[in-house]
Amino acid sequence: MALKDKVAIVTGGNSGIGKAIALELARQGVRIVIDYVVDPAATDALERQIAELGGKSIGVEADVSKIADLQKLVDAAVSGFSRLDIMVNNAGIETRTSVLDTTEAQYGKVMDVNLKSAFFGTQIAAKQMIKQGDGGRIINITSVHEDWPMPGNTAYCLAKGGMRMLTRTAGLELASHNILVVGVGPGAVATPINLSTMNDPAKLAQLDAAIPLGRMARPEEIASVVGFLAGDGASYLTATTIFADGGIMHSSVGL
Ligand SMILES: NC(=O)c1ccc[n+]([C@@H]2O[C@H](COP(=O)([O-])OP(=O)(O)OC[C@H]3O[C@@H](n4cnc5c(N)ncnc54)[C@H](O)[C@@H]3O)[C@@H](O)[C@H]2O)c1
Numbered sequence: 001m002a003l004k005d006k007v008a009i010v011t012g013g014n015s016g017i018g019k020a021i022a023l024e025l026a027r028q029g030v031r032i033v034i035d036y037v038v039d040p041a042a043t044d045a046l047e048r049q050i051a052e053l054g055g056k057s058i059g060v061e062a063d064v065s066k067i068a069d070l071q072k073l074v075d076a077a078v079s080g081f082s083r084l085d086i087m088v089n090n091a092g093i094e095t096r097t098s099v100l101d102t103t104e105a106q107y108g109k110v111m112d113v114n115l116k117s118a119f120f121g122t123q124i125a126a127k128q129m130i131k132q133g134d135g136g137r138i139i140n141i142t143s144v145h146e147d148w149p150m151p152g153n154t155a156y157c158l159a160k161g162g163m164r165m166l167t168r169t170a171g172l173e174l175a176s177h178n179i180l181v182v183g184v185g186p187g188a189v190a191t192p193i194n195l196s197t198m199n200d201p202a203k204l205a206q207l208d209a210a211i212p213l214g215r216m217a218r219p220e221e222i223a224s225v226v227g228f229l230a231g232d233g234a235s236y237l238t239a240t241t242i243f244a245d246g247g248i249m250h251s252s253v254g255l
Contacts, residue, residue: 002231002232003025003028003029003030003227003230003231004028004029004030005029005030005031006029006030006031006085006086006230007030007031007032007033007077007081007082007083007084007085007086008022008025008030008031008032008033008084008085008086008087008088008230009032009033009035009073009074009077009084009086009087009088009121009125010022010025010032010033010034010035010088010090011035011062011064011073011088011089011090011091011117011121012035012036012037012064012090012091012092013032013033013034013035013036013043013046013088013090014034014036014039014042014043014046014059015039015042015191015192016189016191016192016193016219017090017141017186017189017191017219017222017223018034018035018088018090018091018141019042019046019219020218020219020220020222020223021088021090021141021222021223021226021227022034022046022050022057023046023049023050023053023220023223024220024223024224024226024227025086025226025227025230026050026053026055026056026057027053027055027227028227028230028231029055030055030085030086030230031055031056031057031080031081032050032055032056032057032058033057033058033060033073033076033077033080033081034046034047034057034058034059034060035060035061035062035064035073035091036059036060036061036062037061037062037063037064037091040059040061043059044059046059047059056081058076058080060072060073060076064089064091064113064117064121065109065112065113065116065117067120067124070117070120070121070124071124073121074124074125074128077128078128083128083132084125084128084129084132084136085129085136085137086136086137086138086139086230087121087122087125087136087137087138087139088139088141088226089117089118089121089122089138089139089140089141089163090141091113091114091117092113092114092141092143092159092193093109093110093113093114093193094110094153094155094156094193095109095110095153095155095156096152096153096156097152097153097154097155098151098152098154099154102154102155106155107155110155110156110158110159111155111158111159111162114156114159114160114162114163115158115159115162115163115166118140118163118166119162119166121138122138122140122166122170122181125138126138126170126174126177126179129177129179130177130179134178135177135178135179135180136177136178136179136180137179137180137181137182137229137230137234138170138174138179138180138181138182139181139182139183139184139226139229139230140163140166140167140181140182140183140184141183141184141186141222141226142160142163142164142167142183142184142185142241143156143160143185143186144185144186144187144243144245144248144249145157145160145161146160146161146163146164146183146185146241147161147164147185147249148249163183164183164241166181167181167182167183167239167240167241168239168240169239170239171238171239171240172239175238175239180234180235180237180238181238181239182229182234182237182238182239182240182241182242183240183241183242184222184225184226184229184241184242184244185241185242185243185244185245186217186222186243186244186245187211187216187217187243187244187245187246187248187249188207188211188216188217188245188246188248189216189217189218189219189221189222190216190217190218190219191219194216198216210248210251211245211246211247211248211251212246212247212248212250212251213246213247214246215246216246217244217245217246221244222244225242225244229242
């Protein structure tokens, strides 16, 4: 898919990996719906940054754990830019609680923001793409924890594991519509979700030592994978996950 003048939604798009994805796609000529739930000023700043690149974007406040809000994002893409070609299910949260300590509310929130949002985001985006009739891309930002257990973060692992099967199953179901569904599984990335580790030198040194490439990723190093997956070069990739993890999943050091 040549990216110029395509239209993408990026959920959780005003910070971290989502922001880097919005900028990467905008640089390639994609018009962007930036979803956000907090920090409208950051969204405004990102819209200005995209405009400076010669791109177009609109910020839309939408809580992706609500189906009506996901529909609002697709409606904004269609009313603002006439269509939707790329859905990036990026929004995510974690609680860092063990299986023994996780409350029903924490469980529900992690599942809804990470997994329910990706499920219904896929469904609602795919319906719009099918209506248009010329295919599309759905890119789920999962994690190495779609596969790799992380004690003390059980609900998050469960949600990302669910996204793994969403990617594979929806990829098969939607293939006949030429809608490709792919996961991107980052390792540790320097973003707000990891502030507690980044602000603790001992924890950060332990993490860096466990990563074969010796450091966390920059958000742009995940965004460039998404840029590839959205484009022509990835036309035969579906129902699978690309891991961008600096080798950590296969590291013998461990955390
Ligand atoms: N940073 C990492 O090390 C890492 C590793 C693997 C996977 N990931 C995944 O990457 C994605 C982006 O995370 P990040 O690292 O950029 O952190 P981040 O905290 O900057 O991004 C998460 C975004 O999701 C948004 N969000 C939270 N709840 C929402 C809701 N209900 N509706 C809409 N948006 C909501 C947040 O406001 C934020 O913009 C997440 O899915 C995360 O699980 C991150």
